Amino acid sequence: GQQLNQSPQSMFIQEGEDVSMNCTSSSIFNTWLWYKQDPGEGPVLLIALYKAGELTSNGRLTAQFGITRKDSFLNISASIPSDVGIYFCAGHRGNTPLVFGKGTRLSVIA
């Protein structure tokens, strides 16, 4: 079964607020990835992390690869309506296919 625990499952926030979501695992991962899925579309890669402790930004998004290699978080600053969607964490262990979290559904109230 799935090995990534993603939280929260859903969030309702006001426009302009910051958002934080995270992913944990009982296993070590070599790569952590964060995806966003818009309604009716496939997931799109936001940020990829390759080293423990790595902190990477993409515009208003910031993600970190946990030191233990068993967790990662994604922050979104100053949320806007187009941030609405489902955010997924995903990880690689060795040469195995990506494992996905169950997703965080973000709603932004204008």
Added chain:
Amino acid sequence: DADVTQTPRNRITKTGKRIMLECSQTKGHDRMYWYRQDPGLGLRLIYYSFDVKDINKGEISDGYSVSRQAQAKFSLSLESAIPNQTALYFCATTAGDRGGYTFGSGTRLTVV
């Protein structure tokens, strides 16, 4: 044109029917995947292929089969569709073992 194209986008089929979902990619990647998405369950791996002669079962392969017809094409079949196979199906591709995947836009399948 999209990097990963899935057809059909939507399909309604009856219980017991055989159905094929098709995927083609223009990225030139060797690795291709089929995932299933259900509300609240995220994306679960059905089958994957690292090259034309390679087929591997994923987490939830029962009731499904695949065919890798060429580097660019990877199709998913439901031999005898059942209602609990109603879901959103995604095809994806990647170049290597640490990169992100490029996903298609999905096929919404309803089995009645």
